[in-house]
Amino acid sequence: MLTVQYERLRVSAGDRLLDLGAGGGRHAFEAMRRGAAVVAVDADSAAAKDCAALMAALLEEDEAVRTTRGTGGTTVGDALDLPFPDGSFDRVIASEVLEHVPEDRRAIAELVRVLRPGGTMAVTVPRWLPELICWALSDDYHQVPGGHIRIYRRQTLVGRLEGAGLRPYATHHAHALHTPYWWLKCLVGVKDDQHRLVQAYHRLLVWDITKAKPLTRVPDRLLNPVIGKSLVVYLEKPCA
Numbered sequence: 001m002l003t004v005q006y007e008r009l010r011v012s013a014g015d016r017l018l019d020l021g022a023g024g025g026r027h028a029f030e031a032m033r034r035g036a037a038v039v040a041v042d043a044d045s046a047a048a049k050d051c052a053a054l055m056a057a058l059l060e061e062d063e064a065v066r067t068t069r070g071t072g073g074t075t076v077g078d079a080l081d082l083p084f085p086d087g088s089f090d091r092v093i094a095s096e097v098l099e100h101v102p103e104d105r106r107a108i109a110e111l112v113r114v115l116r117p118g119g120t121m122a123v124t125v126p127r128w129l130p131e132l133i134c135w136a137l138s139d140d141y142h143q144v145p146g147g148h149i150r151i152y153r154r155q156t157l158v159g160r161l162e163g164a165g166l167r168p169y170a171t172h173h174a175h176a177l178h179t180p181y182w183w184l185k186c187l188v189g190v191k192d193d194q195h196r197l198v199q200a201y202h203r204l205l206v207w208d209i210t211k212a213k214p215l216t217r218v219p220d221r222l223l224n225p226v227i228g229k230s231l232v233v234y235l236e237k238p239c240a
Contacts, residue, residue, distance in 0.1 A: 001209050002030055003095050003174045004122040008234050011036055013068050015090040018114060020079060021097035025051040028072060032058060035068030036091070039084075041077040048074045079107040087116040095124045096230070098157075099148045108164045117239040123161060125152045127231045130179040137186035154231055166235035173228025177220045181205060182229070 004027055011017065013035025019028040022040035028051065031038045040055070042048045055072035058065050077083055079094075079101055092115050098104045115121055131151045134141045142148040158168055181201045188195045193202075208216040 001175070002026060003124045003230050003232060004093055005172070005232070006030065006034060008170050008172075009091055009093070009122045010120050011091055013070075016088065017091040017093065018082075018084070018089040018111075020077075020082075020092065020094045020111065021100075022051050022074070023047055025054055025074075027093050027095055028055065029058060031091075031093075032070035032072045033062065033064040033068060035070045038070065038072040039089075040072065040074045041082070042074070043076065043078060045076045048076045080110060082110045082114050084114045086113055087119075088114045090116060090119045092119070092121040094121070096126070098123065099125050099150055099152065100146060102149060104150070105160055105164070108160055112164045112166060112237060115237045117237055119237050121166065121235045121237070122232060123157070123235070124174070124230045124232045125157060127173060127228055128153050130182070130227055130229050134182055134186050137183065138190055140190045141182075141186050152231070154233075157231070158233060161233065161235055165237065167238055168233055168235045170234040172232050173224040173230065174232055175220070175229040176223035176227050177205065177208060177216060178229045179227045 011031055011034050015036045017031045017036040017038045019031065019038060019040045022028050022042050024047070025040055028038045028040040032055070040048070040051050042051065052074040055074065059072065075083065079097060080103055092111055094111055098107060101107045111121060126148065128151055131148070135151065154171070161168065184201055185198055188198060192198065204216070
């Protein structure tokens with residue numbers, strides 16, 4: 001399930017791409033399949049280790065990766081102090097990261113620093129209205145260690161990114177079908193994965209992800225402008 005659209009990010013074979021907060025590696029894997037040289041960074045050492053194992057499997061077994069000659073590696077890193085020289089990457093992805101970081105402006109400055117002039121970046125965060133409803137329905141949704149500490153309005157996020165020297169050129173929303181799922185979890189209890197309605201909706205989402213049929217893809221696309229769960233912003237670092 002990808003949040004970022006790679007055509008809009010302008011990913012090409014041979015690009016050096018940073019995936020910050022890579023987690024399970026979904027964005028890193030797709031970039032590898034497109035021929036990028038990917039570095040996946042996560043603050044969680046266990047997540048980075050799991051991502052590395054899956055990357056190794058892709059390099060061995062995935063036909064698309066073998067064809068495009070994409071590469072991948074992982075490292076444990078801090079968003080506030082990235083272990084890379086200035087201008088190391090052609091593309092940067094920071095998906096669902098900044099809402100977790102107390103010093104988000106400092107993290108943004110680090111992302112801008114490691115992006116080369118002329119390079120592009122995709123930043124995604126939970127969208128304001130769906131996120132606000134989740135917070136209103138359940139404290140457990142966000143009051144957890146490492147949880148969401150802020151809700152971004154679009155103009156606030158874009159303003160901070162522009163203030164760091166980036167130029168936005170596109171935005172969209174994603175994952176509308178996931179919004180009611182989280183509202184439901186907040187209503188019945190975020191930790192209650194055994195509730196029959198939660199399980200039924202989860203099966204629908206898994207079917208949507210694995211099958212990608214029009215029955216779910218079309219409503220998701222039509223509802224994204226209204227209740228899309230994520231806001232995605234694409235930006236370019238101007239050349240000097």
